[in-house]
Amino acid sequence: MPNDQPTHLVTNVIDIVKGDDGRFSIDNDNHRSFVSDAFSCSHINFLLGAGFSAGSVQCLGDREKWSEAINACNEHWFDGKRQIAEALLNYEFFCNVLIPMRNVEPSDSQKRLCREVKRIVQSRGTTTIPKRACVFTTNYDPLIELALEAENCIFNDGFEGRNQPRFATRSFSRLQYVQSLSMEYASQIPTINVAKLHGSLTWRSDDGQTDDIYYCDYKKGLDALAEEYKVLLENQTVCKTFEVIGGEPSEASLESLAKALGSIDEIACDKLLSFSKAYYLGFRLVNPAKQKFADTVLGLTYYELLRLYANELDRNNALLVAFGFSFADEHILEITKRALENPQLMLWVCCHTEDNLDAYQSLFSSVSNVWFFKAEEKLDLEVFCDVLGMVGK
Secondary structure (H helix, E strand, C coil): CCCCCCCCCCCCEEEEEECCCCCEEECCHHHHHHHHHHHHHCEEEEEECHHHHECCECCCCCHHHHHHHHHHCCCCCCCCCHHHHHHHHHHHHHHHHHHHHHHCCCCHHHHHHHHHHHHHHHHCCCCCCCCEEEEEECCCCCHHHHHHHHCCCEEECCEECCCCCEECHHHHHCCEEEECCCCCCEEEECEEEEEECCECCCEECCCCCCCCCEECCHHHHHHHHHHHCHHHHCCHHHHHHHHHCCCCCCHHHHHHHHHHHHCCCHHHHHHHHHHHHHHHHHCCECCCCCCHHHHHHHCHHHHHHHHHHHHHHCCCCEEEEEECCCCCCHHHHHHHHHHCCCCCEEEEEECCCHHHHHHHHHHCCCCCCEEEEEECCCCCHHHHHHHHHCCCC
16 A cells, blocks of 8 residues: 555545434445455554443543652652552552443444454455454453454454463464364464553463463452452542542642541551552553553563554554544554554544544644544444444445
């Protein structure tokens, strides 16, 4: 695919319209052919952000801003209790974001996305490109894995072994085949790689002994930590601080937090610190904090996953479809921008609303191999699935 825009396309904005049957589709014939042709001959990659899990799990909100604000304050501000403030942020994040993920189930739209991706990969005729798609996501929740399993899609989440599954990025390069019983032929099975760039609830460490990552029964892991530290949730003083950090941080709210921390007794403070330690040892997540950039770059696994992301974008005929992803993660944005120097890469950005279009165009104003999809109203997951549903038909 050339770096310059294909001559039959007059714009890099692709409009999605609602038809008389209530389904959404690409109205322009040239754009429709362009999309179908790209899916049929490209290495397909998806970059899924919070928009994929919207409605199923709570978004991160202002938690990263709170982490930055607390780190920016000197010790005097919190009267020597900044570590307690950080532990409190971790506990609030655990209670209000992670624990609710325990019972999440994939929505019909999330399952439909997996079904459509499997169909597209399975139906394309080329034999020169593996029947494989890669899904990169910064979401911690297990929704993508649950949705793939519900749709009987063969997927690879990076774990090897059965009794004690261990994470190994080399597994993402493997392909699967089915061979007839008579040994006369073998055919490739459509496979979907799931690479979780910020870790996952299904990841655990070996108590910090090594950098190895093992598969975790996330329900048991969440239940165990919640049970061990439920005394904190029963502490009214601790719970009241949750209300303080519920909104956007400001000087006034930081003062309120410092005041609230002063009223937490020593036993609860020690328990918060103990929780924070157990939390970091138990789960392998890149927390919503500015520190995440350092964690992501320095951690060996995270570094390898980012390198996998960069390598996939560096292929000939590479396609990256970003859905529900804001590109607010600076490290992923920079890697993507560098990758766009590859003239054989196409980036398609799904704009949730028309207002998002200008922001995305500003991010990628210096390259011509980026296309922007927008709908008449909102480009949500169901609309996106309608577009995928027309590919190859």
